[in-house]
Each structure stands twice: as structure tokens, then as C-alpha cells.
Amino acid sequence: MTELSLPSKVIICEVAPRDGFQAESEWIPTDQKVQIIRNLAATGIQSMEITSFVHPKAIPQLKDAEEVVKRSQDLTGMKFRALVPNLKGAERAMDSGITKLKLMLSATDSHSLSNANSTVKEAQDKLEPIIEAAHKKNVTVGGSISVAFGCPYEGAVPVSRLVDILERYKAMGITEVSLADTTGMANPRQVYDLLGELKVRFPTITFSMHLHNTRGMALANAISALQQGIIHFDSSIAGLGGCPYAPGASGNIATEDLVHSFSEMGIKTNINLDSIIEVAKGVKKTLGHDGGSYMLQAGPNSALHLKPKEQVKMQDNG
Known part of the structure; x- marks a missing residue:
């Protein structure tokens, strides 16, 4: 039997402060947001999507983006990035001290029209000024493709559509692209096959996975990505999150x-498991719910239970 070959370490980017918080309808005070960010940083997490610089009317929960970034700047061991929908948002992000931007783009026109009020081509055209502005300030820019594995409006996304988007990203100088399973429509074989093809076509692009667990297949999809050598993953504490412009999207x-x-x-993350579970418990208590977390439900494998009394008696008498 051939031994399964997997990476020895991965890099996990925590996205709850953006993707998780944006799905919360009740206002989370800025103090609480900053404290959660600090608690997450103490677990060993080294990469975080801290917020999104969208218009406050679009996502009121993130209207304090500048303040959150400003009050987190002393966490120098953390690599922060922010999602930006347009040039104005990018300028706000860079002015606040963000040194890495993540672009927003959909794989299908239907989702793009819902999310950005533009077709995919129109939306990607609007990214060029962001990239130019970022380069002038030596700010790193990463791309993304939402609903890359399936669209709630259009269903399956042709590989050719992703290739077209990636070709344009490549021409723009983008070398990192996040592939998002926005509504949890991906399956492990699809993930494995698609990544295999994209890695061959775009060997200079570093791909990351942004997986939602809408249909319970996120972990299986992550393993498939690992088998293709992917080491960059997004995740959200307590399973929080969801796209407000994608029907049925969950954490x-x-x-x-x-x-x-x-x-x-045996794959290293540099994140302390006990610490991250405690932070998840705290976030659940603060928000009053979680988005679906097996660790909060069952605990880790190491959390063993007391043996049945009769078994203990037999052992003591043996």
C-alpha cells in the first residue's frame, strides 16, 4: 500500500473577525471585537483577516473597521489582511495600516451581481486600480474567487471560467488566490481534481482554501486539498460566518x-489546541451561539472520560 503523502505543516488564517462577525445581526461592540482578536493572537495564530472595508450601509457590523485595525496594531507578531471591495475601501484599509489586501471577486455573474452589482468581468476590471494603488504603497495584494466550487444561483462552475479569472489575475501580477467554497457545495473528488488541474496550469500561483461547512464536507475537502499539497487554509473560530449575498450560506x-x-x-499548525478551544468557548458565550463546532460539542480526542464503575472494580480486584 502506498503511504499517503501530506504536508508536514500548514498555515491557518483566522477569518472570524471578518467573515464570522459580518454574519452577526446584533452589534458586537468594538471592545469585544478587539479582545477576541487579542485572545486569538495568544493561541499562536499568526495570520488573520481582521475586517473588511466595505461601505457601512452594506455591512453595518464592520463599520468600525479603522478602529479595530488601529487598536490591534501592537500585535506585531500577527500578519493582518483585510478584504476590500473597491478602490475606496482599499484606500481606507491602507490608510489604517493594513499591509495586505484581499480582493473580492465571484466566479459567476449571478453571485457577482448580487454581491458587487457587477458582472465578473466588470468586477475584475475594477480591481486593477486597487492593485496599482497598493503597489505604490508596497502593500501586498491577494486575489480570491467566491463560489469557486459551486454557485447557489447557477450550480456547477465550469473550470474554464476559473481559468479565465486566474489568467486575468496572473496578468495583473497576483500570485496568491483564495478559492472559496462559499456555500459548501464542493466535494472531495472535485476539490482534488480541480486543484490538480489549476496547479499544473498556474504553477506560479499559491492557492489557499476557504471552506464553508454548509453540507458537512469542509474537513473532507480540506484533506483533499492537503493531498494536492495545499498548505494555506482559512477557518473561523467556533465555525462562525456566512455570506449575506449567498442563499443558504452557513459558517x-x-x-x-x-x-x-x-x-x-501529525501536521503542525503552531496553534495551541487547548487555547483555541477555550477561545471558541468564550466567543460562543459572548455571541450566544456558535456556527457549528465539533470541539465545542464533543471536545478533542484527548478529553477522555472516566471508566465505567464495574470496569474500575474489576481492574482494582485483578
Whole structure:
């Protein structure tokens, strides 16, 4: 039997402060947001999508983006990035101190029209000024493709559509692209096959996975990505998250679940499992719910239970 070859370490980017918080209808005070960010940083997480610089009317929960970034600047061991929908948002992000931008783009016209009020081509055209402005300030820019594995409006996304988008990203000088399973429509074979093809076509692009657990397949999809050598993953504490412009979208794969699974397989994350579980418990208590977390439900494999009394008696008498 051929031994399964997997990466020895991965890099997990925590996205709850953006993707998780944006799905919350009740206002989360800025103090609480900053404290959660600080608690996450203390677990060993080194990469975080801290917020999104969208118009406050679009997502009121993130209207304090500048303040959140400003009050987190002393966390110098953290690599922060922010999602930006347009040039104005990018300028706000860079003015606040963000040194890495993540672009927003959909794989289908239907989702793009809902999310950005533009077709895919129109939306990608609007990204060029962002990239130019970022380069002038030596700010890194990464791309993304939402609904890359399936669209709630159009269904399956042709590989050719993704190739076209990636060709344009490549021409723009983008070398990092996040592939998002926005509504949890991906399956492990699809993930494996698609990544295999894209890695051959675009060897200079570093791909990352942004997986939602809408249909319970996020972890299986993460393993398929690992088998293709992918080491960059997004996740959200307590499984929080969801796209407000995608029907049926639910939470991201929970960070604590991903850390536990990778740890059980001997894959390093540099994140302390016990600490991340405690932070997840705190976030659940603060918000009053979680988005679906196996660690909060069952705990890690190491959390053993007391043996049945009769078994204990037999052992004591043996």
C-alpha cells in the first residue's frame, strides 16, 4: 500500500473577525471585537483577516473597521489582511495600516451581481486600480474567487471560467488566490481534481482554501486539498460566518476543528489546541451561539472520560 503523502505543516488564517462577525445581526461592540482578536493572537495564530472595508450601509457590523485595525496594531507578531471591495475601501484599509489586501471577486455573474452589482468581468476590471494603488504603497495584494466550487444561483462552475479569472489575475501580477467554497457545495473528488488541474496550469500561483461547512464536507475537502499539497487554509473560530449575498450560506470550518484534525494527523499548525478551544468557548458565550463546532460539542480526542464503575472494580480486584 502506498503511504499517503501530506504536508508536514500548514498555515491557518483566522477569518472570524471578518467573515464570522459580518454574519452577526446584533452589534458586537468594538471592545469585544478587539479582545477576541487579542485572545486569538495568544493561541499562536499568526495570520488573520481582521475586517473588511466595505461601505457601512452594506455591512453595518464592520463599520468600525479603522478602529479595530488601529487598536490591534501592537500585535506585531500577527500578519493582518483585510478584504476590500473597491478602490475606496482599499484606500481606507491602507490608510489604517493594513499591509495586505484581499480582493473580492465571484466566479459567476449571478453571485457577482448580487454581491458587487457587477458582472465578473466588470468586477475584475475594477480591481486593477486597487492593485496599482497598493503597489505604490508596497502593500501586498491577494486575489480570491467566491463560489469557486459551486454557485447557489447557477450550480456547477465550469473550470474554464476559473481559468479565465486566474489568467486575468496572473496578468495583473497576483500570485496568491483564495478559492472559496462559499456555500459548501464542493466535494472531495472535485476539490482534488480541480486543484490538480489549476496547479499544473498556474504553477506560479499559491492557492489557499476557504471552506464553508454548509453540507458537512469542509474537513473532507480540506484533506483533499492537503493531498494536492495545499498548505494555506482559512477557518473561523467556533465555525462562525456566512455570506449575506449567498442563499443558504452557513459558517466556515471551525478553526478549533481544523487544528484538532491536523494535529491528530501529525501536521503542525503552531496553534495551541487547548487555547483555541477555550477561545471558541468564550466567543460562543459572548455571541450566544456558535456556527457549528465539533470541539465545542464533543471536545478533542484527548478529553477522555472516566471508566465505567464495574470496569474500575474489576481492574482494582485483578
